[in-house]
Amino acid sequence: MVTTLLVVVIILAIVFDFINGFHDAANSIATIVSTKVLSPFQAVLWAALFNFAAYFYFTDHKVADTVAKVVYAQFVTLEVVLSGLIAAIAWNLLTWYYGIPSSSSHTLVGGFAGAGMAKAMSLGTGPLVAVNFVPIIKVIAFIVLAPIIGMVIAIVINLLIINISKNAKPATAEKWFKRLQLVSSAALSFTHGGNDAQKVMGIIFAALVANNVLVPGADMPEWIPLVCYSAIALGTMSGGWRIVKTMGTKITKVTPLEGVSAETAGAITLGITEHFGIPVSTTHTITGSIIGVGLTKRVSAVKWGVTYSLIWAFILTIPITATLATIVFALVHYIF
Incomplete structure (x- = not known):
């Protein structure tokens, strides 16, 4: 039976997905805007088109299935899902306001897990019994692995491109790389849509x-x-x-060549992880890829002070949203 609370949960899930889109728009368009290949308005239209195009290709829903299983079914109630979504939305809006590229994926997983643990405690059991550690361990492992994989692939692609095009005229090369950035940013937007939209699909499925x-x-x-x-x-x-x-602009200065390398590396990484049903952070992945292209120039080309602050945001997102979700659950549980 469809209840009012279920409708509210579904609406909030869709709101989170919308916020995920504008929060993570930077992942797909940052380099293409910074290299002036497209204007900001053109870039978001381009990214949105390929975000939606992923609907026709990613039909296995492996990532959605993984997210839906973060909390064991006996601890999943509408109150749990509602609490997790409220915590995730709050953290996403806060990090967006301060320009911190935290992970929407980890925000959602942390909120869902935290609310599940709060539910377990309300039943008089230990909080950890509610959490399915198989998907959680995958998510935590790829907090580290996703940016490293993106970084390594970006370094390899960037060095290959540099060597292949070393004899090209600079003006001609830049012209071609600007065109290629349209392709690489489209690929990144495509895999971003396929990865991130599925996380909310998993949450809605769990609520139903x-x-x-x-x-x-x-x-x-x-x-x-x-x-x-x-x-x-x-x-x-x-x-x-x-x-x-x-x-x-704040991690490293990116040229069209480097933009192609970073976006292609990010798209490859997201495509691989989606294939294995691992809900990785698009933000982490593209950050690692951008750092990778910076490292091919020199270590000092990367603005490490900014990078360290991003790493702290990566580390803290899950525990903060889990904590927020437990607080929200206590309030929601009291109301309902």
């Missing part, structure tokens, strides 16, 4: 199971991916300029 609208193991209703991909694309169209500035 918790409310007995669906049974565990049921097929994903088609309206869920359609709505989620639409929401993230619309969110991307609304921008996220504070984070664009951080990603595009």
Whole structure:
């Protein structure tokens, strides 16, 4: 039976997906804006188009299935999902306001897990019994692995491109790399949509199971991916300029050649992790890729002071959102 609370949860999930879009728009367009290949408005339209195009390709929903299983089914209630979403939205808005490119993925996972632990405590059991550590360990491992993989792939691609094009005329090379950035940014937006929209799909699916609208193991209703991909694309169209500035200029100065390398590395990394159903952070991945292209010039080309602050945001996101979610759950549990 569809209840008012279920409708509220679904609406909040879609709102989170929209916020994810404008929060993470920078991941797809930062380099293409900083290299002046497209204007900011053109860039967000381009990214949004390929965010939505992912709907037609990523049909296995492996990432959605992983996210839905972060909390064991017996501890998943609408109150748990609601609390996790409120905590995730709050942290996403706060980090967006201050221009901190934290992970929307980890925000959602942390909030969901924290609310599940609060539910377990309300039942008089230990908090950790609610958490499925198989997907959690994957998520935590790739806090470290995703940016490293992106960085290594970016270094390899950048060095290959430099060697292949070393005899080209600079003006001609730059012209071609600006064109290629349209392709690489489209690829990154495509895999970003396929990775991030699925996380909200998993949350909505978990809410429907918790409310007995669906049974565990049921097929994903088609309206869920359609709505989620639409929401993230619309969110991307609304921008996220504070984070664009951080990603595009404050980590290292990026040329069109380096933009192609970073975006291609990010797209490859996201494509691989989606294939294995690992909900990685798009933000972490592209940050590592941008650092990688900076390192191919020299270590000092990377602004490490900014990078260290980003790393702290990466580390703290899950515990902070989990804590927020436990507080929100206590309030929600009291109200309902």
